Amino acid sequence: MTLILPRDVHFHHPLEKVVFHFWQPEKTISQEHTHEYCELFLVANGNGLHVINEKPYLLSAGTLCYLNCNDYHLFEGMNNLNQVNLLYLSRDQFNVIKRIDHLLPGPDETNVWQIDLRVMQNVIHKLSAFETMDFKTKFLAESHKEMIFLEVLHTLNEWRYKTQDFNSSGDRTSQIIIWLNSHWDTTLDIDQLCLEFGLSRRTLQRGFVEYTGISPQQYLSTIKLLQAKYFLQFTEMNVTEVALRCGFKEVSYFSRLFRKHYGISPNQCG
Numbered sequence: 147m148t149l150i151l152p153r154d155v156h157f158h159h160p161l162e163k164v165v166f167h168f169w170q171p172e173k174t175i176s177q178e179h180t181h182e183y184c185e186l187f188l189v190a191n192g193n194g195l196h197v198i199n200e201k202p203y204l205l206s207a208g209t210l211c212y213l214n215c216n217d218y219h220l221f222e223g224m225n226n227l228n229q230v231n232l233l234y235l236s237r238d239q240f241n242v243i244k245r246i247d248h249l250l251p252g253p254d255e256t257n258v259w260q261i262d263l264r265v266m267q268n269v270i271h272k273l274s275a276f277e278t279m280d281f282k283t284k285f286l287a288e289s290h291k292e293m294i295f296l297e298v299l300h301t302l303n304e305w306r307y308k309t310q311d312f313n314s315s316g317d318r319t320s321q322i323i324i325w326l327n328s329h330w331d332t333t334l335d336i337d338q339l340c341l342e343f344g345l346s347r348r349t350l351q352r353g354f355v356e357y358t359g360i361s362p363q364q365y366l367s368t369i370k371l372l373q374a375k376y377f378l379q380f381t382e383m384n385v386t387e388v389a390l391r392c393g394f395k396e397v398s399y400f401s402r403l404f405r406k407h408y409g410i411s412p413n414q415c416g
Contacts, residue, residue: 148218149179156233157183161288163240164295166273167231171221178220185233186212186302188266192227193359195372196220196258200380202372203258204327204365205229206358208266208320210259210306212251225359230270232295242289249299251306259306260324269298318343319353326362330369331393334362370394371407378415385412 156165171194178197189209196203196211198219203211205227213219215236221227238245251257276294281287322343326334339362340347354362370392377388386397389412394400404412 149177151179151181153182153235157235159284159288161241161284163235163288164291165231165233166276166291167233168228168274169231170228171224178218180218181213181215181233183233183235184213184215184237185231186210187229187231188261188270190228190230190266190270192225194224194227195222197222198257201376204358204369204372206260206323208260208263208323208357210261210266210302212257212259217257230273232273232298234295240292241285243292243296246296246299249296249303258327260320260327261302261305262320265301265305269301272298318345319350319357322350322354322362323358323365326366326369330366330373331391333393334366336362367403368407371404374400374404374412375408375415378412388412 156167157163187210189205189207189211191207193204193206196205196209196219198211198213199217203209205211205221234240237247237250251259272294276291279287279290281290322339325339325343336347336350339345340350343350345353351361354360354365358365360368374388374392374394377383377391378385383391385401389397389400392400394403401412404410404415408415
């Protein structure tokens with residue numbers, strides 16, 4: 147049964163319409179749940195698996211995720227995962243700001259994005275600074291918090307669409323993650339990636355491990371297996387069709403890899 151987190155878990159005052167929440171999912175809740183509020187979160191560091199509406203995504207530093215109150219999700223395989231959540235009651239329920247629909251992904255867009263690490267760190271610093279501020283009244287405090295929230299939404303709205311602003315190897319690593327997330331069903335060509343993103347093979351491998359905790363090969367393999375599990379559980383595709391759809395040329399190899407990763411055969415995943 148899906149757990150529903152009520153609004154009073156985080157919203158403790160009638161004037162609170164936005165909450166900044168710094169947390170580690172593995173130290174609180176990891177079962178499937180939904181909320182009586184909306185949220186977006188940024189992954190500061192660590193990695194793990196995030197399943198949204200039964201569809202899996204990999205989390206790593208720089209991941210940005212948007213969730214509506216009707217979305218249900220859970221976390222698995224978390225490794226030192228730290229994230230910052232921006233919680234809000236609804237898109238039009240604030241003290242001083244108006245509707246924010248134009249700053250959120252559209253209905254046909256993905257929930258999950260990858261943004262520049264420096265941009266994310268600046269956002270987290272801005273959110274953290276609010277905790278040290280003093281205000282004469284609760285209304286002033288909440289009004290200022292909403293202004294910060296609005297500024298952050300503008301920043302994230304701009305940067306989640308940027309895919310070619312390369313200023314460092316870290317930036318390019320985040321863009322490689324975006325590319326892999328969109329081309330998970332292809333064969334990985336490390337040399338071609340290095341050429342396209344302007345990195346040496348050694349820099350790419352080292353930077354990717356520092357960024358995600360795993361190699362590019364492991365990352366892509368994990369994405370393929372996550373997608374395969376999703377297809378087996380929630381579509382009518384058979385094992386052969388799933389293997390080919392996920393970029394595995396040999397069904398036997400796919401089955402061995404699947405069993406090694408999940409502890410069951412693809413045929414048992416239904």
